[in-house]
Amino acid sequence: MPELRTTTLVDAPLRTVAAALLDARLLARAVRGLGVRISGGPVLYAGASLTGSVGPVNGMLVVTRADTTGVSAELVGGPLPRLTLVTDLLHTGGGTMVVDSVEWSSPGGPFGRLADVVVGRGLALKVMEARAEAVSRRSVELVGARVVVGAAIIRDGLLLGQQRSYPADAAGKWELPGGRVEPDETDHAAVVRECAEELGVTVSPGEQLGPDVPLRTDLLLRVYAADLVEGEPSPVEHRAVRWLAAADLDTLDWLPADRVLLPALHALLT
Structure with a gap:
């Protein structure tokens, strides 16, 4: 060969x-x-x-x-x-x-x-x-690219996913919570802030999962494992939130960038 x-x-x-x-x-x-x-x-x-x-x-x-x-x-x-x-x-x-x-x-x-x-x-x-x-x-x-952080929030062996409500081309698709890192803000601090703003919860971020994922020319997605410390997640900016078992991960329509992380998310839940 x-x-x-x-x-x-x-x-x-x-x-x-x-x-x-x-x-x-x-x-x-x-x-x-x-x-x-x-x-x-x-x-x-x-x-x-x-x-x-x-x-x-x-x-x-x-x-x-x-x-x-x-x-x-x-x-x-x-x-x-x-x-x-x-x-x-x-x-x-x-x-x-x-x-x-x-x-x-x-x-x-x-x-x-x-x-x-x-x-x-x-x-x-x-x-x-x-x-x-x-x-x-x-x-x-x-x-030197800017960073968007994502949070793989775990509670009782389940992962929190959220369903987009906008824009039109992403509505109905699933993703992990998160958002852009502000100037002079660490990745972990951004994870904590974004989860408080999007879900109304307090989390404790840990290690990064999987690779960095390119979103645009100068923008990367970086996902961290996180434990839920306080609060019950609610869809402040999204259509729905849902606790997912490992068997649920491959059944949902994920955004392409989040789909890259599925092997790492499976490993996190096993």
Whole structure:
């Protein structure tokens, strides 16, 4: 089975590089000049799909992993029997090492040998190099990005979710409580303030969950686990609030950015 591997050292924290990797639009822009077209949602999460084409050949990639360790995706349909893309992130003293690899199985006969040459030594390498360069640039930009905090509030083994009432394109979708960090305010202080304003409760924030998630060019979502200290949550600004068991998480229509955190939320509830 042919394999191709590249490494890039990025001068940014691991969670920031993970955020750059999760920006689906970044990949689309990086390969646009190579005759490759890729489209999908704004962020990558486990289960998300990306449609792509190289000339007249179409295929679909399904994301199998998207967290602080990196991103993986597998080809579903398309000209190759198997194609797997893997990006692993490793913390080093000099920054974050980004290790990209692609493995594929080619069909037999002359077309298979041609695919090995074109995919392995030609287009795939160009795509990996373009993506690595784009991730490096984006990571440096995100180091100074503003932050929106989210709170994964836990009580008696249940997670608090809230349902949006506006704007129109988000109404009815679910998210975690939170909001923007004010100037000179710490992330934890913002979590406490936002939960008091949105829910009328007092919480005690703890460790960060999952990766930073890109929202806009200069804005990141950062989610923290939090214990409910006092009060009963009420939907001050939202349509509804609900205590969720682990089995409920995958049944709700989450906003894309919050959906990225589902694997970390499952782990928090088990």
